[in-house]
Amino acid sequence: MLKETIRADLKEAMKAREKERTSAIRSLLAAIQAEETNGSRHELEDADIVKVIAREIKKRRESAQVYADNGRPELAEAELADVPFLEAYQPQQLSDAELEALLDGVIGTLEAPVGMAQMGAVMKAAQAQAAGQVDGKRLSDAVRARLSS
Template sequence: MSTLDQLTSDLTTAMKARDTLRVSTLRQLIAAVRFEAKAGSVEKELSDDEVLKVLAREVKKRRDSAQIYADAGAPERAATESAEADVIETYLPAQLSDDQLQALVTAVIADVGATSLRDMGAVMKEATARAGASADGKKLSASVRAALS
Protein backbone atom coordinates (compact mmCIF):
# COMPACT_ATOMS: atom_id res chain seq x y z
CA MET A 1 0.00 0.00 0.00
CA SER A 2 1.42 3.37 -0.95
CA THR A 3 1.89 6.10 1.62
CA LEU A 4 -0.90 8.21 0.12
CA ASP A 5 -3.29 5.25 0.24
CA GLN A 6 -2.28 4.68 3.86
CA LEU A 7 -2.96 8.33 4.70
CA THR A 8 -6.41 8.14 3.11
CA SER A 9 -7.24 4.89 4.89
CA ASP A 10 -6.07 6.26 8.23
CA LEU A 11 -8.13 9.41 7.64
CA THR A 12 -11.27 7.30 7.35
CA THR A 13 -10.36 5.40 10.51
CA ALA A 14 -9.65 8.62 12.42
CA MET A 15 -12.96 10.12 11.27
CA LYS A 16 -14.83 7.07 12.56
CA ALA A 17 -12.93 7.30 15.86
CA ARG A 18 -13.67 11.06 16.05
CA ASP A 19 -9.95 11.81 16.59
CA THR A 20 -10.01 15.50 15.64
CA LEU A 21 -6.25 16.09 15.84
CA ARG A 22 -5.47 13.13 13.60
CA VAL A 23 -8.28 14.00 11.16
CA SER A 24 -7.14 17.59 10.71
CA THR A 25 -3.47 16.59 10.40
CA LEU A 26 -4.18 13.88 7.84
CA ARG A 27 -6.38 16.22 5.81
CA GLN A 28 -3.57 18.77 5.75
CA LEU A 29 -1.08 16.09 4.69
CA ILE A 30 -3.26 14.78 1.90
CA ALA A 31 -3.79 18.35 0.68
CA ALA A 32 -0.03 19.00 0.75
CA VAL A 33 0.64 15.83 -1.26
CA ARG A 34 -2.05 16.69 -3.81
CA PHE A 35 -0.71 20.26 -4.07
CA GLU A 36 2.78 18.89 -4.75
CA ALA A 37 1.37 16.56 -7.42
CA LYS A 38 -0.36 19.50 -9.14
CA ALA A 39 2.64 21.83 -8.89
CA GLY A 40 4.01 22.68 -12.31
CA SER A 41 2.35 22.75 -15.66
CA VAL A 42 1.22 19.10 -15.67
CA GLU A 43 -0.20 17.06 -12.80
CA LYS A 44 1.98 14.05 -12.05
CA GLU A 45 1.73 10.91 -9.96
CA LEU A 46 4.09 11.17 -6.98
CA SER A 47 6.30 8.23 -6.08
CA ASP A 48 6.43 7.03 -2.49
CA ASP A 49 9.81 8.74 -2.03
CA GLU A 50 8.36 12.05 -3.21
CA VAL A 51 5.42 11.66 -0.82
CA LEU A 52 7.86 10.98 2.03
CA LYS A 53 9.77 14.14 1.14
CA VAL A 54 6.52 16.11 1.38
CA LEU A 55 5.80 14.54 4.78
CA ALA A 56 9.32 15.33 6.01
CA ARG A 57 8.89 18.93 4.90
CA GLU A 58 5.57 19.14 6.76
CA VAL A 59 7.19 17.81 9.95
CA LYS A 60 9.93 20.40 9.66
CA LYS A 61 7.36 23.19 9.21
CA ARG A 62 5.49 22.12 12.31
CA ARG A 63 8.62 21.75 14.45
CA ASP A 64 9.75 25.23 13.39
CA SER A 65 6.28 26.66 14.11
CA ALA A 66 6.20 24.99 17.51
CA GLN A 67 9.52 26.61 18.38
CA ILE A 68 8.30 30.01 17.23
CA TYR A 69 5.08 29.68 19.25
CA ALA A 70 7.01 28.55 22.33
CA ASP A 71 9.37 31.52 22.03
CA ALA A 72 6.39 33.86 21.61
CA GLY A 73 4.71 32.58 24.77
CA ALA A 74 1.93 30.54 23.17
CA PRO A 75 2.47 27.08 24.70
CA GLU A 76 -0.96 25.74 23.65
CA ARG A 77 -0.29 26.42 19.97
CA ALA A 78 3.25 25.04 20.32
CA ALA A 79 1.82 21.84 21.81
CA THR A 80 -0.65 21.52 18.93
CA GLU A 81 2.10 21.93 16.33
CA SER A 82 4.28 19.37 18.13
CA ALA A 83 1.39 16.91 18.33
CA GLU A 84 0.76 17.28 14.59
CA ALA A 85 4.46 16.71 13.88
CA ASP A 86 4.35 13.55 16.02
CA VAL A 87 1.39 12.25 14.02
CA ILE A 88 3.19 12.89 10.73
CA GLU A 89 6.40 11.23 11.93
CA THR A 90 4.57 7.92 12.29
CA TYR A 91 4.44 7.78 8.48
CA LEU A 92 8.15 8.48 8.01
CA PRO A 93 10.90 5.86 8.16
CA ALA A 94 12.87 5.66 11.40
CA GLN A 95 15.57 8.31 11.69
CA LEU A 96 19.20 7.21 11.66
CA SER A 97 20.95 7.23 15.02
CA ASP A 98 23.98 9.47 15.49
CA ASP A 99 26.32 6.48 15.12
CA GLN A 100 24.59 5.30 11.93
CA LEU A 101 24.68 8.83 10.53
CA GLN A 102 28.39 9.14 11.27
CA ALA A 103 29.06 5.76 9.64
CA LEU A 104 27.12 6.84 6.55
CA VAL A 105 29.04 10.12 6.31
CA THR A 106 32.38 8.33 6.72
CA ALA A 107 31.48 5.82 3.99
CA VAL A 108 30.33 8.55 1.60
CA ILE A 109 33.49 10.62 2.17
CA ALA A 110 35.60 7.55 1.41
CA ASP A 111 33.58 6.67 -1.70
CA VAL A 112 33.62 10.23 -3.07
CA GLY A 113 37.26 10.76 -2.14
CA ALA A 114 36.56 14.03 -0.36
CA THR A 115 39.44 15.70 1.46
CA SER A 116 38.26 19.20 2.38
CA LEU A 117 35.21 21.41 2.82
CA ARG A 118 35.39 22.20 -0.91
CA ASP A 119 34.04 18.69 -1.52
CA MET A 120 31.04 19.20 0.77
CA GLY A 121 28.57 19.60 -2.11
CA ALA A 122 29.47 16.26 -3.65
CA VAL A 123 29.43 14.52 -0.27
CA MET A 124 26.06 16.05 0.68
CA LYS A 125 24.52 15.06 -2.65
CA GLU A 126 25.56 11.43 -2.25
CA ALA A 127 24.80 11.28 1.49
CA THR A 128 21.33 12.75 0.96
CA ALA A 129 20.63 10.22 -1.79
CA ARG A 130 21.73 7.32 0.42
CA ALA A 131 19.96 8.49 3.59
CA GLY A 132 16.70 9.50 1.91
CA ALA A 133 14.03 10.54 4.38
CA SER A 134 15.72 8.74 7.27
CA ALA A 135 18.11 11.61 8.05
CA ASP A 136 17.46 15.24 8.90
CA GLY A 137 19.22 17.58 6.49
CA LYS A 138 20.58 19.83 9.24
CA LYS A 139 22.07 16.94 11.20
CA LEU A 140 23.50 15.42 8.03
CA SER A 141 25.04 18.73 6.99
CA ALA A 142 26.56 19.29 10.43
CA SER A 143 27.99 15.77 10.45
CA VAL A 144 29.51 16.18 6.98
CA ARG A 145 30.96 19.59 7.88
CA ALA A 146 32.50 18.18 11.08
CA ALA A 147 33.99 15.19 9.27
CA LEU A 148 35.52 17.34 6.52
CA SER A 149 36.94 19.98 8.86
Template structure:
Protein backbone atom coordinates (compact mmCIF):
# COMPACT_ATOMS: atom_id res chain seq x y z
CA UNK A 1 0.00 0.00 0.00
CA UNK A 2 1.43 3.36 -0.98
CA UNK A 3 1.84 6.14 1.55
CA UNK A 4 -0.88 8.20 -0.13
CA UNK A 5 -3.30 5.25 0.00
CA UNK A 6 -2.41 4.77 3.66
CA UNK A 7 -3.05 8.47 4.37
CA UNK A 8 -6.46 8.24 2.71
CA UNK A 9 -7.41 5.05 4.56
CA UNK A 10 -6.27 6.52 7.88
CA UNK A 11 -8.30 9.67 7.17
CA UNK A 12 -11.45 7.56 6.86
CA UNK A 13 -10.61 5.79 10.12
CA UNK A 14 -9.96 9.07 11.96
CA UNK A 15 -13.21 10.55 10.66
CA UNK A 16 -15.14 7.57 12.02
CA UNK A 17 -13.29 7.84 15.34
CA UNK A 18 -13.97 11.60 15.47
CA UNK A 19 -10.29 12.29 16.09
CA UNK A 20 -10.22 15.95 15.06
CA UNK A 21 -6.45 16.52 15.35
CA UNK A 22 -5.56 13.45 13.27
CA UNK A 23 -8.32 14.19 10.74
CA UNK A 24 -7.18 17.78 10.29
CA UNK A 25 -3.53 16.80 9.99
CA UNK A 26 -4.23 14.03 7.47
CA UNK A 27 -6.35 16.37 5.36
CA UNK A 28 -3.49 18.89 5.33
CA UNK A 29 -1.00 16.19 4.31
CA UNK A 30 -3.19 14.86 1.51
CA UNK A 31 -3.69 18.45 0.35
CA UNK A 32 0.07 19.08 0.36
CA UNK A 33 0.68 15.93 -1.69
CA UNK A 34 -2.04 16.87 -4.19
CA UNK A 35 -0.68 20.42 -4.41
CA UNK A 36 2.78 19.05 -5.20
CA UNK A 37 1.29 16.77 -7.86
CA UNK A 38 -0.39 19.76 -9.51
CA UNK A 39 2.69 21.99 -9.31
CA UNK A 40 4.15 22.77 -12.68
CA UNK A 41 2.49 22.90 -16.06
CA UNK A 42 0.99 19.39 -16.04
CA UNK A 43 -0.49 17.40 -13.17
CA UNK A 44 1.51 14.24 -12.58
CA UNK A 45 1.55 11.15 -10.41
CA UNK A 46 4.08 11.46 -7.59
CA UNK A 47 6.49 8.65 -6.87
CA UNK A 48 6.66 7.17 -3.38
CA UNK A 49 9.94 9.05 -2.75
CA UNK A 50 8.35 12.35 -3.80
CA UNK A 51 5.41 11.76 -1.45
CA UNK A 52 7.85 11.05 1.40
CA UNK A 53 9.76 14.26 0.60
CA UNK A 54 6.51 16.24 0.85
CA UNK A 55 5.74 14.60 4.20
CA UNK A 56 9.27 15.29 5.47
CA UNK A 57 8.88 18.95 4.49
CA UNK A 58 5.52 19.12 6.29
CA UNK A 59 7.03 17.57 9.42
CA UNK A 60 9.90 20.07 9.36
CA UNK A 61 7.46 22.99 8.98
CA UNK A 62 5.50 21.86 12.01
CA UNK A 63 8.61 21.41 14.16
CA UNK A 64 9.87 24.86 13.20
CA UNK A 65 6.44 26.35 13.94
CA UNK A 66 6.37 24.64 17.33
CA UNK A 67 9.74 26.20 18.17
CA UNK A 68 8.55 29.64 17.06
CA UNK A 69 5.39 29.32 19.17
CA UNK A 70 7.44 28.18 22.16
CA UNK A 71 9.78 31.16 21.80
CA UNK A 72 6.77 33.48 21.47
CA UNK A 73 5.19 32.16 24.67
CA UNK A 74 2.31 30.26 23.09
CA UNK A 75 2.70 26.76 24.56
CA UNK A 76 -0.77 25.55 23.49
CA UNK A 77 -0.06 26.25 19.82
CA UNK A 78 3.41 24.76 20.16
CA UNK A 79 1.89 21.58 21.59
CA UNK A 80 -0.57 21.35 18.70
CA UNK A 81 2.21 21.77 16.13
CA UNK A 82 4.34 19.15 17.89
CA UNK A 83 1.41 16.71 17.99
CA UNK A 84 0.82 17.25 14.26
CA UNK A 85 4.54 16.67 13.57
CA UNK A 86 4.35 13.37 15.46
CA UNK A 87 1.40 12.29 13.32
CA UNK A 88 3.32 13.18 10.14
CA UNK A 89 6.37 11.27 11.39
CA UNK A 90 4.29 8.07 11.60
CA UNK A 91 4.29 8.02 7.79
CA UNK A 92 8.02 8.67 7.35
CA UNK A 93 10.78 6.05 7.33
CA UNK A 94 12.55 5.52 10.64
CA UNK A 95 15.34 8.05 11.16
CA UNK A 96 18.93 6.85 11.31
CA UNK A 97 20.47 6.89 14.77
CA UNK A 98 23.59 8.99 15.40
CA UNK A 99 25.72 5.85 15.27
CA UNK A 100 24.16 4.69 12.00
CA UNK A 101 24.58 8.15 10.49
CA UNK A 102 28.24 8.29 11.53
CA UNK A 103 28.86 4.84 10.05
CA UNK A 104 27.14 5.85 6.81
CA UNK A 105 29.22 9.03 6.46
CA UNK A 106 32.45 7.18 7.27
CA UNK A 107 31.63 4.55 4.63
CA UNK A 108 30.84 7.19 2.00
CA UNK A 109 34.05 9.11 2.74
CA UNK A 110 36.04 5.88 2.44
CA UNK A 111 34.25 4.73 -0.73
CA UNK A 112 34.62 8.08 -2.51
CA UNK A 113 38.20 8.62 -1.38
CA UNK A 114 37.29 12.11 -0.18
CA UNK A 115 40.06 13.89 1.69
CA UNK A 116 39.16 17.58 1.91
CA UNK A 117 36.23 19.98 1.99
CA UNK A 118 36.57 20.26 -1.81
CA UNK A 119 35.02 16.79 -1.99
CA UNK A 120 32.02 17.70 0.15
CA UNK A 121 29.57 17.93 -2.76
CA UNK A 122 30.33 14.41 -3.97
CA UNK A 123 30.19 13.00 -0.45
CA UNK A 124 26.87 14.75 0.31
CA UNK A 125 25.33 13.50 -2.93
CA UNK A 126 26.26 9.90 -2.17
CA UNK A 127 25.38 10.16 1.53
CA UNK A 128 21.93 11.57 0.73
CA UNK A 129 21.36 8.77 -1.77
CA UNK A 130 22.31 6.12 0.79
CA UNK A 131 20.31 7.73 3.61
CA UNK A 132 17.17 7.72 1.43
CA UNK A 133 15.46 10.51 3.36
CA UNK A 134 16.10 8.93 6.76
CA UNK A 135 18.56 11.63 7.87
CA UNK A 136 18.21 15.35 8.52
CA UNK A 137 20.13 17.26 5.86
CA UNK A 138 21.62 19.70 8.33
CA UNK A 139 22.90 16.94 10.62
CA UNK A 140 24.30 15.05 7.64
CA UNK A 141 26.06 18.16 6.33
CA UNK A 142 27.56 18.95 9.73
CA UNK A 143 28.87 15.42 10.10
CA UNK A 144 30.34 15.32 6.58
CA UNK A 145 32.01 18.70 7.13
CA UNK A 146 33.55 17.54 10.41
CA UNK A 147 34.84 14.31 8.82
CA UNK A 148 36.41 16.12 5.86
CA UNK A 149 37.87 19.00 7.89
CA UNK A 150 39.52 16.75 10.47
Protein backbone atom coordinates (compact mmCIF):
# COMPACT_ATOMS: atom_id res chain seq x y z
CA MET A 1 0.00 0.00 0.00
CA LEU A 2 1.21 3.50 -0.84
CA LYS A 3 0.87 4.79 2.71
CA GLU A 4 3.29 2.15 4.03
CA THR A 5 5.75 3.05 1.28
CA ILE A 6 5.57 6.70 2.30
CA ARG A 7 6.12 5.80 5.96
CA ALA A 8 9.10 3.61 5.08
CA ASP A 9 10.56 6.44 3.01
CA LEU A 10 10.14 8.77 5.98
CA LYS A 11 12.14 6.42 8.20
CA GLU A 12 14.82 6.13 5.52
CA ALA A 13 15.01 9.92 5.10
CA MET A 14 15.25 10.40 8.85
CA LYS A 15 18.07 7.88 9.16
CA ALA A 16 19.91 9.54 6.27
CA ARG A 17 19.34 12.94 7.93
CA GLU A 18 17.76 14.35 4.76
CA LYS A 19 16.09 17.38 6.28
CA GLU A 20 14.13 18.61 3.25
CA ARG A 21 12.89 15.17 2.23
CA THR A 22 11.88 14.36 5.82
CA SER A 23 9.93 17.60 6.08
CA ALA A 24 8.14 17.04 2.77
CA ILE A 25 7.16 13.47 3.63
CA ARG A 26 5.99 14.45 7.11
CA SER A 27 3.74 17.15 5.69
CA LEU A 28 2.34 14.65 3.19
CA LEU A 29 1.60 12.12 5.92
CA ALA A 30 -0.07 14.86 7.96
CA ALA A 31 -2.28 15.75 4.98
CA ILE A 32 -3.20 12.08 4.52
CA GLN A 33 -4.03 11.70 8.20
CA ALA A 34 -6.10 14.90 8.15
CA GLU A 35 -8.07 13.56 5.19
CA GLU A 36 -8.64 10.26 6.99
CA THR A 37 -9.88 11.88 10.19
CA ASN A 38 -11.82 14.82 8.76
CA GLY A 39 -13.62 13.64 5.68
CA SER A 40 -13.77 9.92 5.31
CA ARG A 41 -13.15 8.56 8.81
CA HIS A 42 -11.49 5.48 7.33
CA GLU A 43 -8.09 4.58 5.98
CA LEU A 44 -7.59 5.96 2.50
CA GLU A 45 -7.08 3.74 -0.52
CA ASP A 46 -4.12 4.31 -2.83
CA ALA A 47 -6.28 6.19 -5.36
CA ASP A 48 -7.41 8.60 -2.65
CA ILE A 49 -3.83 9.07 -1.45
CA VAL A 50 -2.79 9.96 -5.02
CA LYS A 51 -5.50 12.65 -4.98
CA VAL A 52 -4.13 14.02 -1.69
CA ILE A 53 -0.61 14.08 -3.17
CA ALA A 54 -1.84 15.97 -6.25
CA ARG A 55 -3.65 18.46 -4.01
CA GLU A 56 -0.52 19.02 -1.90
CA ILE A 57 1.60 19.60 -5.01
CA LYS A 58 -0.97 22.06 -6.33
CA LYS A 59 -0.99 23.94 -3.00
CA ARG A 60 2.77 24.30 -3.05
CA ARG A 61 2.86 25.52 -6.64
CA GLU A 62 0.11 28.05 -5.99
CA SER A 63 1.84 29.29 -2.83
CA ALA A 64 5.12 29.60 -4.70
CA GLN A 65 3.40 31.65 -7.39
CA VAL A 66 1.91 34.00 -4.78
CA TYR A 67 5.31 34.41 -3.11
CA ALA A 68 7.00 35.06 -6.46
CA ASP A 69 4.35 37.61 -7.43
CA ASN A 70 4.93 39.43 -4.15
CA GLY A 71 8.70 39.62 -4.53
CA ARG A 72 9.61 36.79 -2.17
CA PRO A 73 11.60 34.38 -4.38
CA GLU A 74 13.28 32.69 -1.40
CA LEU A 75 9.89 31.61 -0.01
CA ALA A 76 8.78 30.51 -3.48
CA GLU A 77 11.87 28.31 -3.78
CA ALA A 78 11.19 26.82 -0.35
CA GLU A 79 7.66 25.87 -1.41
CA LEU A 80 8.84 24.35 -4.68
CA ALA A 81 11.59 22.37 -2.94
CA ASP A 82 9.00 19.89 -1.63
CA VAL A 83 7.43 19.21 -5.03
CA PRO A 84 10.01 16.69 -6.38
CA PHE A 85 9.72 14.62 -3.20
CA LEU A 86 5.94 14.53 -3.51
CA GLU A 87 5.96 13.83 -7.24
CA ALA A 88 7.89 10.63 -6.56
CA TYR A 89 4.65 9.13 -5.19
CA GLN A 90 2.49 10.06 -8.16
CA PRO A 91 1.87 7.72 -11.08
CA GLN A 92 3.95 8.30 -14.22
CA GLN A 93 2.59 11.42 -15.91
CA LEU A 94 1.24 11.22 -19.45
CA SER A 95 3.36 12.59 -22.27
CA ASP A 96 1.91 15.14 -24.67
CA ALA A 97 1.32 12.44 -27.29
CA GLU A 98 -0.40 10.17 -24.76
CA LEU A 99 -2.57 13.05 -23.59
CA GLU A 100 -3.59 13.82 -27.19
CA ALA A 101 -4.46 10.15 -27.75
CA LEU A 102 -6.54 10.11 -24.57
CA LEU A 103 -8.42 13.23 -25.68
CA ASP A 104 -8.98 11.73 -29.15
CA GLY A 105 -10.59 8.70 -27.54
CA VAL A 106 -12.77 10.73 -25.19
CA ILE A 107 -13.92 13.18 -27.86
CA GLY A 108 -14.63 10.28 -30.22
CA THR A 109 -17.16 8.86 -27.76
CA LEU A 110 -19.22 12.04 -27.57
CA GLU A 111 -22.59 11.89 -29.25
CA ALA A 112 -23.14 15.67 -29.44
CA PRO A 113 -21.27 17.99 -31.78
CA VAL A 114 -17.85 18.76 -30.34
CA GLY A 115 -17.38 22.30 -29.09
CA MET A 116 -16.65 24.31 -25.96
CA ALA A 117 -20.11 23.43 -24.61
CA GLN A 118 -18.85 19.85 -24.10
CA MET A 119 -15.76 20.87 -22.11
CA GLY A 120 -17.23 19.66 -18.82
CA ALA A 121 -18.12 16.25 -20.24
CA VAL A 122 -14.71 15.86 -21.87
CA MET A 123 -12.90 16.93 -18.68
CA LYS A 124 -14.89 14.50 -16.53
CA ALA A 125 -14.27 11.54 -18.83
CA ALA A 126 -10.60 12.42 -19.36
CA GLN A 127 -9.95 12.79 -15.62
CA ALA A 128 -11.54 9.42 -14.97
CA GLN A 129 -9.36 7.75 -17.60
CA ALA A 130 -6.16 9.58 -16.67
CA ALA A 131 -6.51 8.67 -12.96
CA GLY A 132 -3.88 11.02 -11.58
CA GLN A 133 -1.56 10.76 -14.54
CA VAL A 134 -2.06 14.36 -15.64
CA ASP A 135 -2.24 17.63 -13.76
CA GLY A 136 -5.70 19.23 -13.82
CA LYS A 137 -4.44 22.53 -15.24
CA ARG A 138 -2.51 20.78 -17.99
CA LEU A 139 -5.55 18.67 -18.86
CA SER A 140 -7.84 21.70 -18.85
CA ASP A 141 -5.49 23.63 -21.14
CA ALA A 142 -5.25 20.68 -23.53
CA VAL A 143 -9.02 20.19 -23.63
CA ARG A 144 -9.63 23.91 -24.16
CA ALA A 145 -7.08 24.03 -26.99
CA ARG A 146 -8.55 20.92 -28.58
CA LEU A 147 -12.19 22.03 -28.42
CA SER A 148 -11.54 25.56 -29.60
CA SER A 149 -9.76 24.41 -32.77
